[in-house]
Amino acid sequence: MGRPRPGGGRPEPPAAAPGPGGGWPGLSAALWRRPWARATLLLTPALAWFVLIYLAALVVLLITAFWRINAFTTNIERVWNLGNFTLIFENPAYRDIVLRTVGMAAAVTVADAIIAFPFAYYMARLASHRTRTVLYVAILLPLWASYLAKVYAWLLIFTHDGLLNWSLGKAGVGPVNLIYTNWAVFIVFCYIWLPFMIIPVYAALERIPSSQIEASQDLGARTWRTLRLVILPLVLPGLVAGSIFTFSLTLGDFITPILIGGTGSNFMGNVIEQSVGIANNVPFAAAMALIPVAIMAVYLLGARALGAFRAL
Amino acid sequence: MMAGKRNASRAARSALILVAAGLLAAGCGSSSGGTGGSGGSPGAAATGAAGKVPTANLPTLKTVGKGEGTLNLIAWEGYLQPQWVKPFENQTGCQVHATYAGTSDQMVTLMKNGGGGQYDMVSSSGDADLRIIYAGDARPVNISLIPAWKDFFPAFKSPAFNTVNGVHYGVSLQWGPNVLMYNKKSFPVAPTSWNVIYSPKYKGQVTVPDNPIQIADAALYLKAHNPALKITDPYELTQPQFQASVKLLAGQRPLIKKYWGLASQEISEFKNGDATVGAGWPYQVSALKGTNFPIGAVIPKEGATGWADTWMLAARAPHPNCAYLWMRYISTPKVQAEQAVSYGETPDNKLACPLMNKLQKGSCDLYHANAPQSYFNSISLWKTPVVTCDNGQQDCVPYSQWQQAWTTQVTQ
Numbered sequence: 001m002g003r004p005r006p007g008g009g010r011p012e013p014p015a016a017a018p019g020p021g022g023g024w025p026g027l028s029a030a031l032w033r034r035p036w037a038r039a040t041l042l043l044t045p046a047l048a049w050f051v052l053i054y055l056a057a058l059v060v061l062l063i064t065a066f067w068r069i070n071a072f073t074t075n076i077e078r079v080w081n082l083g084n085f086t087l088i089f090e091n092p093a094y095r096d097i098v099l100r101t102v103g104m105a106a107a108v109t110v111a112d113a114i115i116a117f118p119f120a121y122y123m124a125r126l127a128s129h130r131t132r133t134v135l136y137v138a139i140l141l142p143l144w145a146s147y148l149a150k151v152y153a154w155l156l157i158f159t160h161d162g163l164l165n166w167s168l169g170k171a172g173v174g175p176v177n178l179i180y181t182n183w184a185v186f187i188v189f190c191y192i193w194l195p196f197m198i199i200p201v202y203a204a205l206e207r208i209p210s211s212q213i214e215a216s217q218d219l220g221a222r223t224w225r226t227l228r229l230v231i232l233p234l235v236l237p238g239l240v241a242g243s244i245f246t247f248s249l250t251l252g253d254f255i256t257p258i259l260i261g262g263t264g265s266n267f268m269g270n271v272i273e274q275s276v277g278i279a280n281n282v283p284f285a286a287a288m289a290l291i292p293v294a295i296m297a298v299y300l301l302g303a304r305a306l307g308a309f310r311a312l
Numbered sequence: 313m314m315a316g317k318r319n320a321s322r323a324a325r326s327a328l329i330l331v332a333a334g335l336l337a338a339g340c341g342s343s344s345g346g347t348g349g350s351g352g353s354p355g356a357a358a359t360g361a362a363g364k365v366p367t368a369n370l371p372t373l374k375t376v377g378k379g380e381g382t383l384n385l386i387a388w389e390g391y392l393q394p395q396w397v398k399p400f401e402n403q404t405g406c407q408v409h410a411t412y413a414g415t416s417d418q419m420v421t422l423m424k425n426g427g428g429g430q431y432d433m434v435s436s437s438g439d440a441d442l443r444i445i446y447a448g449d450a451r452p453v454n455i456s457l458i459p460a461w462k463d464f465f466p467a468f469k470s471p472a473f474n475t476v477n478g479v480h481y482g483v484s485l486q487w488g489p490n491v492l493m494y495n496k497k498s499f500p501v502a503p504t505s506w507n508v509i510y511s512p513k514y515k516g517q518v519t520v521p522d523n524p525i526q527i528a529d530a531a532l533y534l535k536a537h538n539p540a541l542k543i544t545d546p547y548e549l550t551q552p553q554f555q556a557s558v559k560l561l562a563g564q565r566p567l568i569k570k571y572w573g574l575a576s577q578e579i580s581e582f583k584n585g586d587a588t589v590g591a592g593w594p595y596q597v598s599a600l601k602g603t604n605f606p607i608g609a610v611i612p613k614e615g616a617t618g619w620a621d622t623w624m625l626a627a628r629a630p631h632p633n634c635a636y637l638w639m640r641y642i643s644t645p646k647v648q649a650e651q652a653v654s655y656g657e658t659p660d661n662k663l664a665c666p667l668m669n670k671l672q673k674g675s676c677d678l679y680h681a682n683a684p685q686s687y688f689n690s691i692s693l694w695k696t697p698v699v700t701c702d703n704g705q706q707d708c709v710p711y712s713q714w715q716q717a718w719t720t721q722v723t724q
Contacts, residue, residue, distance in 0.1 A: 071712035072698065073447040074420065093720035160585035177516065179586055180570045263568045266724060279715050280421040 058293075065286035074280040084287035094271070098291060101268040104182070105250035108189045109197075109243045115190070116197040116242065117235070123198075124205035139195045147192070151259050154188045155179065158260070180262030188256050196245035204238025205231075240308035247299060251292045268292055365476055366448035367627050373636055376457055379406040380631040383638055386411045386422050386434040388621070389575045390595040396650045400641050406634035414574045415523045416440035416694070417715070423449045423626060432629040433638065435485060437619040438473035439525055439547075439694035443711075444624060445474075450481040451625045457636055458483055460643040460661060467688065468660040473695060474622040482624035483639045486648070488594055488657030488679075489616040489691050490529070493578075496606035498588040506533050506612045508589050510560065515567045519581050519590035522571035524711070524718035525694055528617050529591060530557040530564075532692060536614040546617065546692050548701045554709040554717075561722045571723055575599075582607060594656030594679075611690070618691035652679055 031038045066080050088094045123135050142150065157163045158179040165175040178184045208231065216226040254269030261267075268288060275285035303309070383406040385392060392410045401407055411431070413419045419436045420443050436444060444450050455461055461469065461483060468484040475481070494503060498517070509518050510533070520526055531546035534556055543553050569587045572578040578596050581587040583605060592609075600607040623642060629635050641647055648659035649667035653675050659668070665676040680687050701708040 071710055072696075073443060074424065075447060091720050093724050096724065159580075162584065179584075258573060262570050263565050264724065266719070271719065274719065277421055278415060278417040280417070280424055 061286045061289060064283050065290055067283040069281050069283060076282060084284045087284070088287060088291070094288075097266050097268060097271055100182075100264075100266075101251060101292075102295065104186065104189070104267065105247045107186060108193060108250045109246045111186075111190050112194050112197040112246045113201075113239055113243065115194060116201050117239070120198050120202040120205050124202050139198050142192075143195055147255070150192060151188060151256055154184070154191070155259060158184050179260065180265075182261065182265055184260045184262075185257055185265055188260050189250050189253070192256070193246040193249050196249065197239075197242035200238045200241040200245075201235060202238075204235045204241075208234050237307040237309075240303045240306045244300065244303055244308065248292075248296050251295065365445055365479070365481075367445075367451055368477070368479055370451050370627070372452050372454035373457060373632055374454070376636040376640070377633045379404045379634040379637055381405055381634070382407050382409065382631050383433070383634040384409045384411070384431045384631070385638075386413055386419055386431055386436075388413065388435055388595075390599075390655050391435050391621075391651070393651075393654055395654060396642075396647050400638065403641070404634065404637045406631070406637060408638075412574075415521075416525065417523075420444055420447070423447075423624075429628050429630050431626050432631050432635045433482070433626060434624050435621050436624055437621050437694050438471075439619075439696045439711075441473045441481070441622055441624060442476075442696050445476060445481050449627050451627045451629060453480045453482055453625050453639070455480045455483070458639050458643055460640070460645070463645070463663050464643070464660045465662050468620065471620065473620065473693075474624065482622040483643055484660045485621040485623055485642065486652060486655070486657045486659055487618060487620035487691075487693065488655075489611050489618040490591055491594060491597065491609040491616065492612050493582070493590055493592040493597060494608045494610075495582060495588040496608045499608065502608055502610050503589070504610070504613050506614050507537075509591065510564055510567070512567060514589055516569055517586075517588040518564070518567045519569050519572055519578055519587035519592075520564075521578075521591060522573045522723065524714040525617070526591070527554070527557050527561065527714050527718065527722075528692065528694070528697075530560045532617060533614055534560060545702065547695050547697045548708045549697070550701075550707050551709060554713075558717045558721050565722065565724070598654065598656045615690045615692065617694060619694045652681060658683075 031041065064076075065084055066082065067076055067078050068081055068083055069075065070077055088098070119135075123132050127135060155162075159165075160175070160177065160179065162179070164178065168175055178187075212230060212234075213226060216230045221229065252269050254267060254273045257265040257267050257270055258273075268291060272285045272288050275281045275288065385408060387410055389412050392408060397408050411422065413422060413434075416437050416439050419434050420440050423431065423434050423436075423444050424447055434444070441450075464484060468487070470478070470480065471484060474484065492503060492506060492509070494508070499508075506529070508514060509520065520529075527549075528546040531543050531549055531553065534541055534553075535543040535546060538556065541553050541556055543549065549557060570577070570581060572581065572590075575593060575596050578587070578590065578592050579599050581590075582596075582600055583603070594609070597607055597609040623639055625632075625635055625639075642651075643661060645659075645661050645663035645667055648661040648664040649671060651657070652659040652664060653668050653671045656679060658680050659665075662682075665681040668676045668679065668681055676682055697709060697711045697714055699706055699708055699710045
């Protein structure tokens with residue numbers, strides 16, 4: 001049967017008797033006797049919110065994707081058709097945009113994993129308690145700063161007369177023109193989403209008992225072999241959990257490409273933003289928005305198979 | 313464990329059934345609505361302008377009352393400078409809240425989604441006005457309540473882009489050209505043709521607006537350089553003329569540093585040395601001049617596209633008195649002159665010229681406030697491309713295709 005309510009402090013009355021005059025003591029006793037009622041009471045607000053706002057919005061999105069707009073007034077016409085999807089799949093430009101977005105998300109994820117692993121390893125296993133705290137704060141601190149401030153900071157670094165070219169000029173190397181290219185977008189994405197990779201990898205690394213690594217070494221495995229056969233398999237769920245963040249966040253972002261990107265920097269998020277905010281073609285935006293949803297569904301199924309959700 | 317799993321799958325199944333039921337219900341409801349509505353006649357809808365204005369019979373104000381204390385405006389950057397907004401707020405008590413838009417399309421969308429009571433007015437251009445009017449997002453204006461209107465140049469009193477069947481949906485504001493901007497350090501001699509923004513010589517230094525109406529700029533260039541295409545109006549393009557213009561822009565893509573979205577982006581591109589030449593508005597030119605940047609601007613020999621803006625009244629403007637007070641204020645010669653000099657455009661009020669010269673010597677000539685009709689004719693003012701060409705033929709490419717070509721073939 002049910003466990004005593006945590007955090008209550010006072011011992012609960014085990015008997016069924018309602019308190020004098022009903023009220024809260026009676027209620028808590030009644031709830032204590034019925035675990036299902038407790039669960040309902042706690043979960044209903046969150047679940048109602050989830051179903052009404054989140055799922056309903058997704059269903060509306062799904063339906064809208066099969067409508068179209070009036071070409072002149074851009075009012076929505078509720079005529080069922082597959083035009084939006086055929087346009088996305090048959091037009092080479094939209095196909096390129098989908099592939100470019102997935103490619104960028106994958107590249108950012110791999111790069112962040114490569115950067116995050118040694119960093120998290122140092123934090124979890126080598127650093128002193130004090131250093132670890134300092135590093136932790138260093139990772140979390142940028143998350144408190146405004147997203148836009150961070151992107152604009154990179155704009156100032158990359159721009160033609162910016163910090164990067166100024167430093168390269170001082171060092172006697174020619175200027176590089178990174179601003180308004182996809183390389184710039186890639187670097188900024190890697191920087192912005194890095195904490196979301198480091199934290200789950202760090203959590204996974206910290207959970208590995210030292211005894212397992214010692215046992216591996218006692219059995220004759222050298223550093224590389226221990227890393228490959230013992231540490232990496234144990235960290236994999238953490239890496240996959242982190243990759244869910246970096247991948248999905250890159251998949252949906254449109255602000256960095258607008259501010260930092262150049263001529264070939266239309267991503268799925270930009271097409272959606274332009275379709276809604278400029279062309280007022282909500283049905284087409286809905287169709288486009290379903291693609292990252294589908295990609296993430298496949299990705300999450302794969303991640304579950306790799307055990308990512310055990311690391312959360 | 314087993315039982316839990318079975319429960320979970322049952323829950324999932326019932327959730328699925330619920331979703332399916334919802335889909336069905338929504339489907340039934342809307343398909344019946346669709347057959348009754350405009351669904352059957354996409355052809356008639358696409359020609360657009362032939363239709364009726366849904367808001368044409370809404371009542372207008374008879375007298376302007378006391379301001380409501382607030383005025384929510386959608387504007388181009390540079391149109392709501394404190395220099396003339398502050399005195400208006402002090403006179404009328406209407407506090408101005410501004411939303412800035414980067415393109416006409418964005419203005420149409422903002423009016424559609426915020427026309428339900430957020431916004432009072434929009435300073436939209438001739439290529440957006442009719443779309444706003446026919447979508448039912450604009451409200452008739454009683455022009456007799458705006459005294460300064462009688463001093464407007466005749467071309468801007470009741471222009472076809474904001475007046476339908478004699479009903480005004482706003483008051484004309486100002487107009488001007490889209491100019492060729494260049495960094496004087498890179499161009500000691502001012503360029504005379506738009507060909508510099510199509511020339512590989514300036515690869516990676518060119519910047520143009522991220523705006524489908526830019527196809528008209530290419531058409532204007534081809535009108536002069538490829539007479540075989542027989543382009544007469546850059547906003548009325550037949551399929552071959554349209555394809556040639558889009559092809560010119562697709563070929564320009566490798567030369568482009570950035571398609572700018574907001575005027576402030578183009579200003580920082582020039583300032584940071586990322587772009588040296590491009591298409592822009594006089595606002596960017598005067599903003600850069602204000603910081604002593606060596607910026608130059610010309611109207612090249614091919615002519616230029618341009619805009620004529622209107623302060624349009626929203627169909628459900630929550631502060632109509634403040635909106636009328638604003639229309640009265642913004643059309644007076646003094647404010648017209650202030651905005652013209654600040655932005656670098658041409659006022660619609662013919663009495664503004666001497667006041668402009670008072671603000672800045674020679675600015676009346678500089679910004680063409682008393683220029684002859686021939687100057688007006690050299691600017692191709694933005695208008696919404698529709699299927700029906702001016703000669704009555706139904707073979708012009710409509711704006712929705714401009715938008716699509718811009719994303720799929722030009723900027724990609």
